[in-house]
Amino acid sequence: MLFAVRMDVDIPRDLDPAVREETVAREKAYCHELQRSGEWKRIWRIVGLYSNISIFDVESNARLHEILSGLPLFPFMRIEVSPLTTHPSAL
Amino acid sequence: MLFAVRMDVDIPRDLDPAVREETVAREKAYCHELQRSGEWKRIWRIVGLYSNISIFDVESNARLHEILSGLPLFPFMRIEVSPLTTHPSAL
Amino acid sequence: MLFAVRMDVDIPRDLDPAVREETVAREKAYCHELQRSGEWKRIWRIVGLYSNISIFDVESNARLHEILSGLPLFPFMRIEVSPLTTHPSAL
Amino acid sequence: MLFAVRMDVDIPRDLDPAVREETVAREKAYCHELQRSGEWKRIWRIVGLYSNISIFDVESNARLHEILSGLPLFPFMRIEVSPLTTHPSAL
Amino acid sequence: MLFAVRMDVDIPRDLDPAVREETVAREKAYCHELQRSGEWKRIWRIVGLYSNISIFDVESNARLHEILSGLPLFPFMRIEVSPLTTHPSAL
Amino acid sequence: MLFAVRMDVDIPRDLDPAVREETVAREKAYCHELQRSGEWKRIWRIVGLYSNISIFDVESNARLHEILSGLPLFPFMRIEVSPLTTHPSAL
Amino acid sequence: MLFAVRMDVDIPRDLDPAVREETVAREKAYCHELQRSGEWKRIWRIVGLYSNISIFDVESNARLHEILSGLPLFPFMRIEVSPLTTHPSAL
Amino acid sequence: MLFAVRMDVDIPRDLDPAVREETVAREKAYCHELQRSGEWKRIWRIVGLYSNISIFDVESNARLHEILSGLPLFPFMRIEVSPLTTHPSAL
């Protein structure tokens, strides 16, 4: 089941630099792992912003929430979820 | 060059039904043609709305505008364009 | 899979009264049928508005879109969809 | 009397971790108690957010305010209240 | 039980003048009747607008919806409902 | 001259508790005094929020500003002022 | 008593041209008369818009509403009213 | 050349009280000076807010920016600028 998710990241300026670095590294690893498992199908950067548009393919709403709330940067993100389905014009 | 485009369609109720049908058919053919050429890479329906989220891969802003302003349903759409680039975490 | 859906209805004033009456009647029958099948679990009126908040339990995003886009009043509605999951505090 | 309530939680990052843990635990207990008493009828998590949609069944506006303003996480929530009534299509 | 209700009226320009006049007259009579019964406690005009702020005292959400949806001008209004309760500083 | 005023209170978390308590107490006393003088005619709590809707009856804009800007909690409030007048349907 | 009022005008395209011309002329005369009486103290055009910002000096809210609701173009305007008072830095 | 400018002031709570007092005093002196020179033609307080609406008469955009960005409270203001011109109905 497909979902478009937009994530806008805003890491607080006063976060300890080591914590910041480690959190961003964990975020990347987490993202890689889910891309490899096929659930995080695509991720693009939005030009000029610390934001991404992603496509997820998951078995349920519950699984999507598990993934998103588990993001290491989750506490510093604004997230918008749009459930998708096949478009009648898609080939 | 990649762009995310959201299109919200609102066809006026008083449009002649034959014109409506013909316009929607032309929209579909136009969309198919651009998917086959590789410029309209993906199109998804947003659940519960007469809307889509699409990914375009075009050589320039000018070409994207040519495509979007040429949509048969263009006069009846609200369009939002987000320029995309590679995300550093994308595999 | 659960979804909260808000529907705001705005039937055009110039809709033929017979068509209006027939469409509203079909809407009601459609809603009843989906409540009986268990997919449209709950529907409440929002006080002072021609709007409802509903809970759907469907097997997929695709099925939810099929249901919503098939609503007889769909052309006259603004719809907002929120995917839900179990809350950790729910008994 | 029914109300739909949406709660968006934003716990300040600098809240003492022990206070945070204790407050979240009290919130859960408070929520359980009101579910058992039948006033907090339903609570769902919104996917991707630290938010819930709840249904309350209370005897008065005053009682609903007493419940909501007594939430241990009340100082860290944005709350929206929608009074509900029976929908004519509800079975 | 108290509610603050704001009503913004926008009567379509092409409404038949006789229908308009008759509807506005019925609205006034309806409002008078509910003031006399004590349910529509107060109504004020907002300066510069075709809008009012009103205070209702009703026994339930259901009764408030019955009153508001029965307003002769209901199809031409935007309505906002705020449930109220006693303020701890009120004398 | 009548005004509807909505006040949304947001006291900073790091305000000294003694200052907070003293300020809230002064706010209450100030409110009582103005209710007794007849200028702060009504105050209601909005359900689920740290907000009120109030009705003021003052001799001038200048006096209303004097009252509002003198509120002990003024630095922690968002305030909206709506000038009111008699509604033609009011009894 | 001073008020800043912003008026955004949107005359429907299908208004009879003679009615339009006559209404605009009456609006101008009405505005002149109130400037001469001293109640409509100032009026400026906002660059690029069919809008004005005006300053009124009236004895009461009731009088301001009487003036604004009597504008010949009132049915075609969006109006915002801001009550003003003397600024402590004004000379 | 005329401009309407709205300024909403929000001085941070943790600003040193002496700095605050001194900055507000400089703001007042700055405002007086520009009123005397004729560039800051009018300033009114908006009732219930720490905000003003002002009218400036300056020779150029550049001069207006010089004035506004030089305000002692500039770092603590939200500013909106509306270019004005003569209204055809102004006497």
Place this chain on the structure above:
Amino acid sequence: MLFAVRMDVDIPRDLDPAVREETVAREKAYCHELQRSGEWKRIWRIVGLYSNISIFDVESNARLHEILSGLPLFPFMRIEVSPLTTHPSAL
């Protein structure tokens, strides 16, 4: 004096096609003339929209309003005006 102006065009569907064509042609000629005179310095299309961003260089607010309100498509545009000045980093 420089201004950035955004124009969003929405020509009503029921405008007579000959009038539409003639108006659009006059708009183009008007735009050309002002580009040649040096007042309409730049105009760009925004991708995917019937909108432009333009830069004007005029001697006064009054002249800018004269230009904008004289646009043949003025009745069908939403216009936003931003006064500009030299940026300290501009070469």
Place this chain on the structure above:
Amino acid sequence: MLFAVRMDVDIPRDLDPAVREETVAREKAYCHELQRSGEWKRIWRIVGLYSNISIFDVESNARLHEILSGLPLFPFMRIEVSPLTTHPSAL
């Protein structure tokens, strides 16, 4: 390829003054360098704001993101990007 970019700057008050000064100086140098290379074609200050409107001419979305995310003040900016193309009326 052209883009209009609006940048609103908000440097935190508690940034170390030396860091602030150094960052602003680097921003200026960075801006100069890109103006000289021809990619940052124009930059204007918006009157009354710590904001600019800029025109970029870059070979790709990727390059624009590289430029914008490399701005020394990037962490303190809100950025809006509008892809542009030639306007049919441009000379």
